[in-house]
Amino acid sequence: MTGLKLYTYPNNPRAFKALIAAKYVGVQIEVPEFAMGTENKSSKFLKLNPAGKVPVLETPEGGVFESNAIARYVAGLADTGLKGTTDYEQALIDQWVDFATLELDAPFSSWLYPIVMPNVVPYNKQREEAAQAAIKKAFTALEAHLKSHTFLVGQRVTLADIVACCSIFNGITKLTDDTFLKPFPGLKRWFLTLAHQPEFAAVMGPVQLCSSPLKYTPQKKEQAPKKDKAAQQPKKEAAPAAAATPAATAGEEEDTPAAPHPKPKNPLDALPPSKMALDSWKRMYSNTPAKSFREVAIKALWEGGDVPRSQTNEHFEGYDPEGYSMWFCDYKYPEENTVNFIVMNKVGGFLQRLDYVRKYAFGVISILKNESGEFPVKGLWIFRGSGIPPIMLDECVDLELYEWTKVNLSDPKQKALVEDMIVEEDKIAGLELVDTKVFK
Incomplete structure (x- = not known):
């Protein structure tokens, strides 16, 4: 080729x-x-x-x-076994490829990006700690597997090893020092074994494990240079400040500190005001008793209504299609979802990594079950604005694993599906509902 x-x-x-x-x-x-x-x-x-x-x-x-x-x-350009030699091996390889993307690459990105690109991805200590916990959990699973396996699948390097090794490359060379890796000797051995393979070394070059982890450093605010005391003394014959003219001050250094650079704004904050307050809907969702949920919360979603149990007599104005949009998302590879708890962990990790968009989003993720024993995943989202939030498009690696479709509320079937997912009906789109995870 x-x-x-x-x-x-x-x-x-x-x-x-x-x-x-x-x-x-x-x-x-x-x-x-x-x-x-x-x-x-x-x-x-x-x-x-x-x-x-x-x-x-x-x-x-x-x-x-x-x-x-x-x-x-x-x-797949040559028959070398990288993709597996049996259907079972191929499934195991795909399993570890997905694991590496969701459980390794995503949390490492959540940890690293705010450190190296703070102007693009704002730093959040809780999000960093959550990412570290997710990585330790994933490393623990890998360590258990690698205690009895030299490679992830079979007795040779496969695509699973290649993808997983690359998924932790930045983290293990920039973030995780010996202290972090101490509980994971098998994982460390596996990574170094791969890094020294000629095919890996030819691409990665010499690999050095992290010895001094990158840390987030708050950005310093710019300050005007200090003047000497003589320069700070007012001149006896100086004109009053209010009467100063550009000609009189053009050659003088300013006494006031330089104005700080404005923080970059989320484009969603610049949208025209909406009658709908997303937090108000979240309280409506949380406070409505289950026995009257459809009659109270769903009715309020379309028509507005008083928030139950509100100590401030809060009134929710109802869904605003001009200021918000609704989206369905469907996991593209339901044939991979054959173990219930793994699917739940996968969805939980996806939502955990979206903390930075909580202000602009509400989501209901339905884990379903079909006749083949697979667990399809379908989500409903309410987003501020007419599309998926830009920061999600830029930073959320999980997005590519889902098919996204804008909800057409003029279609009675789609509107009914929205209601069923929020209410958590026993059947969603004709499939059994196993579990629901909510992002609010």
């Missing part, structure tokens, strides 16, 4: 996945210089990936985006 081009920024661990797989299958991938912020917005690039994100693989047949999909494509 020739003519493969991978577009990415330098040292992107998500791009490493495909490049390492290429070494194993013996194909060449060109990595041209690529200017993020400009080239990824071009019409040519958007034909390869309409989301405008990297990595993207250009092939003779067209573009492939999302790092795991790219790695799977490359791994």
